[in-house]
Amino acid sequence: MEKGARQRNNTEKNHPGGSESETGSGEGGVALKKEIGLVSACGIIVGNIIGSGIFVSPKGVLENAGSVGLALIIWMVTGLITAVGALCYAELGVTIPKSGGDYSYVKDIFGGLAGFLRLWIAVLVIYPTNQAVIALTFSNYVLQPLFPTCFPPESGLRLLAAICLLLLTWVNCSSVRWATRVQDIFTAGKLLALALIIIMGVVQICKGEYFWLEPKNAFENFQEPNIGLIALAFLQGSFAYGGWNFLNYVTEELVDPYKNLPRAIFISIPLVTFVYVFANVAYVTAMSPQELLASNAVAVTFGEKLLGVMAWIMPISVALSTFGGVNGSLFTSSRLFFAGAREGHLPSVLAMIHVKRCTPIPALLFTCISTLLMLVTSDIYTLINYVGFINYLFYGVTIAGQIVLRWKKPDIPRPIKISLLFPVIYLLFWAFLLIFSLWSEPVVCGIGLAIMLTGVPVYFLGVYWQHKPMCFNNFIKLLTLVSQKMCVVVYPNVGESSGTEMINEGTEE
Numbered sequence: 001m002e003k004g005a006r007q008r009n010n011t012e013k014n015h016p017g018g019s020e021s022e023t024g025s026g027e028g029g030v031a032l033k034k035e036i037g038l039v040s041a042c043g044i045i046v047g048n049i050i051g052s053g054i055f056v057s058p059k060g061v062l063e064n065a066g067s068v069g070l071a072l073i074i075w076m077v078t079g080l081i082t083a084v085g086a087l088c089y090a091e092l093g094v095t096i097p098k099s100g101g102d103y104s105y106v107k108d109i110f111g112g113l114a115g116f117l118r119l120w121i122a123v124l125v126i127y128p129t130n131q132a133v134i135a136l137t138f139s140n141y142v143l144q145p146l147f148p149t150c151f152p153p154e155s156g157l158r159l160l161a162a163i164c165l166l167l168l169t170w171v172n173c174s175s176v177r178w179a180t181r182v183q184d185i186f187t188a189g190k191l192l193a194l195a196l197i198i199i200m201g202v203v204q205i206c207k208g209e210y211f212w213l214e215p216k217n218a219f220e221n222f223q224e225p226n227i228g229l230i231a232l233a234f235l236q237g238s239f240a241y242g243g244w245n246f247l248n249y250v251t252e253e254l255v256d257p258y259k260n261l262p263r264a265i266f267i268s269i270p271l272v273t274f275v276y277v278f279a280n281v282a283y284v285t286a287m288s289p290q291e292l293l294a295s296n297a298v299a300v301t302f303g304e305k306l307l308g309v310m311a312w313i314m315p316i317s318v319a320l321s322t323f324g325g326v327n328g329s330l331f332t333s334s335r336l337f338f339a340g341a342r343e344g345h346l347p348s349v350l351a352m353i354h355v356k357r358c359t360p361i362p363a364l365l366f367t368c369i370s371t372l373l374m375l376v377t378s379d380i381y382t383l384i385n386y387v388g389f390i391n392y393l394f395y396g397v398t399i400a401g402q403i404v405l406r407w408k409k410p411d412i413p414r415p416i417k418i419s420l421l422f423p424v425i426y427l428l429f430w431a432f433l434l435i436f437s438l439w440s441e442p443v444v445c446g447i448g449l450a451i452m453l454t455g456v457p458v459y460f461l462g463v464y465w466q467h468k469p470m471c472f473n474n475f476i477k478l479l480t481l482v483s484q485k486m487c488v489v490v491y492p493n494v495g496e497s498s499g500t501e502m503i504n505e506g507t508e509e
Contacts, residue, residue, distance in 0.1 A: 030353055030354075030355055030358055030490055030492050030493060031353075031358065031492045031493040032099070032176075032252050032253050032353060032358060032360075032492060033176055033253065033358045034252075034253055034254060034255045035176045035177050035180065035253060035255070036176070036180055036250060036253045036254045036255060036260075037255050037260065038255075038260045038263055038264060038267075039184060040180040040183065040184055041247055041254060041260050041261070041263075041264035042187075042264050042267050042268045042271075043180065043183045043184040043187040043188075043328075044180075044183060044246055044247050044250065044264075044328055044331070044332065045243070045244060045246065045247050045264055045265070045268035045269070045272075046187050046191070046268050046271060046272055047183050047186065047187035047190070047324050047325065047327075047328040048243030048244075048246040048325065048328040048329065048332065049240075049241055049242065049243040049244055049268075049272050050187075050190055050191075050194070050272060050275065050321065050325075051134060051137075051243075051321060051322060051325040053240050054194065054240070054275070054276060054279055054299075055193075055297070055298070055299035055300075055314070055317060055318045055321060058240070058276075058279070058280060058283070058298055059292055059293050059295070059298065060233070060236035060237075060239075060240075061074050061075060061233045061236050061237050061240070061280075062233075062280075062289060062292060062293065063233075063293055064229045064230070064232040064233035064236060065225070065229070065230065065233040066221045066222060066223045066224070066225040066229060067218065067219050067220060067221045067222065067225070067289075068212045068213070068217070068218045068219075068284050068289055069215065069218030069219040070219065070225065070230075070233075071233065071280065072218070072277060072280060072281065074230075074233050074234055074237050075237060075273070075276050075277045075280060076273065076277055077234075077237075078234060078237035078238055078240070078241060079241065079269065079270075079272065079273025079276065079277070080273070081238075081425075081426060081429050082238070082241040082244050082269055082273070083265075083269040083270065083273070084422050084425055084426045085244065085245070085395065085399060085426045086244050086245070086265045086269050087262075087265065087418050087422050088398075088399045088402050088418065088422055088423050088426060089101075089102075089244075089245050089248050089265075089398070089399075090261055090262040090265050090416055090418075091402060091414060091416045091417060091418050092105045092248070092398070092401070092402055092405075093247075093248045093251050093257065093261050094257060094258050094261060094262075094414070094415040094416050095405070095412065095413070095414050095415075095416075096108055097251055097252070097257060098251060098252065098339065099249055099250055099251050099252040099253070099335045099336075099338065099339045100248075100249060100335065100336055100338075100339025100340065100343075101245055101246070101248035101249040101251075101332075101336060102118060102245060102248070102394055102395070102397075102398040103115055103118045103119050103122070103336055103339060103340060104339055104343075105398050105401055105402075106118050106394065106397060106398055106401060107343060107345075109401035109404055109405050109408075110397070110401060110404075112343075112345070112459070112463065112464075113456070113459055114397070115343070115345065116345050116455060116458075116459045116463060117452055117453075117455045117456070117459070118394050118397075119336070119337075119340040119345055119346070120452065120454075120455030120458065120459075121387055121390050121391070121394075121451065121452045121455070122333070122336060123337060123340070123346070123370070124451070124454075124455075125383050125384075125386070125387045125451065126387055126390075126391055127329065127333040127336070127367065127370075127371075128367075128370040128371045128373065128374040129374050129383050129384050129387075130329060130384070131165070131326060131329045131330065131333070131367070131371040131374075132161070132371050132374035132375050133384065134322050134325045134326050134329065135161035135162075135164050135165055135322070135326050135371070135375070136157055136158070136161045136375070137318070137322045138160075138161065138164055138319055138322035138323050138325075138326065139152075139156070139157045139158075139159075139160035139161045139164065140152060140157055141315050141316075141318045141319040141322070142160060142319050143156055143157065143160060144315060145312075145315070158375050158376070161375055162372055162375055164323065164326055165326065165330075165368055165371055165372060165375075166368065168182070168323075168326055168327045168330055169330060169364055169365065169367070169368040171327070172327070172330055172331055172334065172359065172364050173354075173357070173359055173361045173364050173365070174357060174359070175357060175359065176253065176358070176359055179327065179330075179331050180331075182324070182327050183324060183327055183328050183331065185324075186320055186321070186323055186324025186327065187324055189317070189320045189321070189324070190317065190320060190321040190324060191275070193299075193313065193314070193317030193320070193321070194275050194279055196313065197279050197282045197283075197299065197302065198275070198278045198279060198281075198282050200282060200286075200302075200306050200307070201278065201279075201281055201282020201283070201285045201286075202282075204282070204285035204286060204306070205285055209285045209286070210285060212284040212285075212288065212289065213281065213284065213285070222289055222290070228436065228440060231432065231433060231436040231440075232436070232440070234429075234432075234433055235433050235436070235437065238392065238433065239388065240276065241272065241276075242391075243328075244265075244268075244269060244272075245395070246328065246329075246332040247261060247264055247265070247332075248261075249332040249333070249335045249336050249339075250331070250332060250335050253335075258415045258416070262416055282302070283298055283302055286302050286305045286306055287301065287302065287305070297314075297315075297318070299314045299317065299318060300314045300315055300318070302314065303315075330364065330367055330368070333367050334360055334363040334364040334366075334367045335360065335363070337350050337360075337363040337366055337367060338350060338351055338353075338360040338363040341363065342492075344463060345459075345463055347476070347479075347480070348480055348491075349362045349479075349480045349483045349484060349487075349489075350362050350363045350366055351363075351491060351492070352484060352487070352489035352490055352491055352492070353489055353490070353492050354487065354488055354489050355488055355489065355490055356488075358492075361487045361489055362483060362487055362489060365487070385444055386444060386447045386448040386451060387448050387451060387452075388448070389434075389437050389441075389444065389445045389448045389449075390448045390449065390451070390452050392430075392433070392434065392437075393434065395430065396426075396427055396430035396431070396434065399423045399426050399427060399430070400423070400427060402423050403420060403423055403424075406420065
């Protein structure tokens with residue numbers, strides 16, 4: 001990896017590219033622009049957490065909780081635990097101020113192999129499959145009105161999903177500002193749709209339609225509760241809040257990250273928790289638990305019951321929400337791949353940015369192509385089940401790293417320093433869910449671990465092994481040069497974003 005760093009520095013000297021006016025760098029090199037303000041930061045968090053789930057299928061928590069009252073409590077507690085995890089990430093984000101999120105933190109704290117495995121599972125499965133599923137949900141809700149009596153054709157769904165991905169990749173390649181504006185607009189749109197649901201719920205309550213909210217009815221069990229099902233309900237709730245850590249992937253592009261990273265978290269997580277809880281309250285004012293569990297698209301059923309001729313608003317809201325979700329996922333995951341390439345864990349061309357637009361075009365194209373490949377496979381949902389456990393595993397590993405970093409490097413600057421009680425609380429909750437996952441689905445978790453461990457030989461062959469054959473190195477150099485010329489990209493100036501040498505010291509393999 002040291003060799004990779006020397007190669008990057010040499011390339012920067014040979015390809016300075018970009019002017020000070022274009023890049024905002026006083027050293028003459030291109031760099032990622034700090035264009036993400038507080039509003040856009042909130043848009044990234046809220047937009048990535050709130051996807052299609054709260055509109056389409058928020059029933060996983062209710063189904064396993066066994067009663068409306070317990071389900072609402074689980075939504076609130078899960079939101080609180082998510083806020084605790086986000087606070088831990090806020091400290092890590094300003095202590096290790098690099099893009100890449102948990103990958104960068106795990107790598108700097110636990111070493112290259114651990115970081116690579118986090119990156120490997122994200123590159124191989126997590127982000128391509130998630131983006132493909134969100135894009136397919138978008139195309140399904142757009143095409144459904146054209147096929148009122150049957151399902152839309154599979155080829156049409158995949159084609160429209162591909163068009164969605166290509167369009168948003170072009171937007172993200174063109175400008176960071178355009179991408180964040182798209183995110184802001186579509187996040188506002190999904191919040192307005194959810195506000196409409198909540199307002200309709202308030203109207204229902206004012207009309208006296210709150211049977212399932214009365215304590216004696218809310219806690220009436222429609223199935224016998226047990227610790228296993230409650231743990232499953234918490235796990236479903238945790239997945240619904242997934243995306244809370246995505247702002248940490250773009251730390252270097254935040255305006256004043258020391259202030260805006262924690263502020264965005266303090267605003268966004270309570271907002272999402274409020275929306276999730278009260279949207280579910282609204283749903284049960286119009287539907288019984290049995291009706292809610294039987295619906296394949298809860299918001300659409302809700303709209304049909306209460307909105308009359310305006311019921312079309314709900315499917316459009318789902319489509320807009322998923323469109324914004326694809327944009328947010330493309331934006332953040334490309335920065336993860338960019339960060340991985342910059343550390344020498346992915347091909348170096350993915351660490352380059354456009355000389356004028358200052359966008360990581362190769363990383364965005366790589367993200368888009370890997371997602372398009374997932375669209376042509378038939379086992380997307382199976383893969384998500386396998387690696388969902390691994391994704392959750394690394395949340396806990398990252399927050400455990402916060403405690404390790406306090407012990408190993410107690411004196412490094414920490415603009416935000418939270419009580420160690422917070423990571424301990426999160427890790428206790430995390431361990432409870434993780435142990436239950438292993439106990440309830442050992443085969444699925446085992447396959448997920450096996451997929452992750454395929455990255456070990458790749459790490460030692462591709463990263464750790466420095467003295468590769470000259471013909472291989474020459475081929476990679478040629479491929480990098482051709483890609484660089486095609487995309488008009490150069491290595492960014494990393495002077496401002498490498499201020500964590502004290503953390504990295506002694507952690508590289």
